[in-house]
Amino acid sequence: MDLDFFKAILDCLISVGICFLLSVTYLASLHIWNSPYNRDHPSTIKKRFTSVFFMLFIAPCFLYAGLNKSILEEASLLEILGLRTKGLLQAIFMPLFLTMILFLGPISMELYSGLYKLYTEESYWYRNLTNLIWIRNHIVAPFSEEFTYRSCMLPLLLQCLPPVTAVLVNPLFFGVAHFHHMQERLKFGMDVKTALKISCFQFTYTTIFGTYSAYIFYRTGHFLSIFIMHAFCNHMGFPDIMEVTTYKKSKKIIISGLFVLGFIAWCFLLKPLTEPAWYYHSPTWYNV
Template sequence: MVYGFNETIFNCFIPITICFLLSVTYVASLYVWKSQHERNHPTTIKQRFFSVFIMMFIAPIFLYMGLSKGLLEKYTLFEIAGLKLQGICQACLLPLVLTMVLFLGPLYMQFLNGFLNTYLDPNYWIENVKNLRWLRNHIVAPLSEEFTFRSCMLPLLLQCFSPITAVFVCPLFFGVAHFHHMIELVRDGINFKTAFLMSCFHFSFTTIFGAYSAYLFLRTGHFMSSFIVHAFCNHMGMPDVSELLTYKGTQRVVIICVFFLGLVLWCYLLNPLTEPQWFYNDYFYNYYTKIKV
């Protein structure tokens, strides 16, 4: 059964297959160059920039092919993909604030070690913009991945899964797509078992994040919300436990409490700060409120 539409003959096999093919196409686009350089080499980065740029035009074709005719008659492809101006200010700000709450502990450590002051230095941003690896991690990768794996996949999956199920199915394509890093790890001399375990951890992390990002896209209906949060999370990375251990006594206890406070506040604010009506989220709001999960 197709959730949210009166088209019961729509087969779930179609959107799932399209999502799989889109995922394979995205990863394949990174290897068409057959470069001998490692992934952080400037030449490889530039080539992959071009690949994902082309994918930004190819991915909507997959989305269009998998959408029901009735949906396309009611909404534009841009609206379905979350590319709209109405509510964009809220979409850029509120999910970011929510995610910063989750990272309250790491941000507090940046305050203690003085790194937060770096953000106020214009030279910090000027130098980063000139850095290809920074551009890849903070702009190009979040932009292309969120557009491909959220904007062009989640609407397809919502046609055959309930919203919450779609939120957890969608990141599986995202996580599996990151397994291609195992090829590069082995190429760099890391043994297969270690490379596999590292890739499994990466898969777990990206899948968890992907579910969160898909949830934000579901609730806000905006591509910008998932893109900005993705860029921020890439910047913050995994919490640095080793740095936490350098603090002693009461200060360490305070930092741990801030970590837990951030997690509790994030859980409490998750739904209020992503209320669909705040984002004029008609399409996804209808899914979320009219379907039993």
């Protein structure tokens, strides 16, 4: 009994250690170029695109090395990574719809300001799809981060930790990873105190988002769910609560009410809209 307990602890430490090494490898791939320019310079962005492209092939190797081989007898590596076709349509739309409900307040602000009209203009899409920063923020970063930190890490944690614990531990790797931006801020002249405040704020909201994303992946078993959801959240950005205070009283009450309504509705719909059966997700190697 004691030997089984210590073996389980050792297996868990190995899984967490592999996740840590994968996170370090991902971050190292971004900084290996030692670019003299900031992260938004076209040269830096292109080099980092190359890095994350290679990480798409390297990251699954960490998963394969750390997975219990009995799991690979029950499911293919592609299925474990969330690259499945069964339930794909639901995976594309339902988590996105759920996330849009959470952002009901910010979406209503876009409707009120008329910003939504931009999405119907061809020039808006042409300008963005030829903008490296937009492509990074809305396509490359969500794709590579979710693939590395969710598809390749979460199964390692789920094989040795209770689901709730795995979902809570996983985003810590994701949140801490964002501290690498602090080094860049210091490099280009920002004072330590300001850089630390920004990094701590980033750690907080990226960890919260990472928990949500890990939960969605755990429940749906689809990579596309979390990629699309992440891209949408990057598009919306952190809600600008202060803008609400600039509205007239009647509009302020309505928008504030929609913020609250969206959050309450999201809480009620989170579990039913991510029911694994909707997505034909019923793995036997962990309990959903």
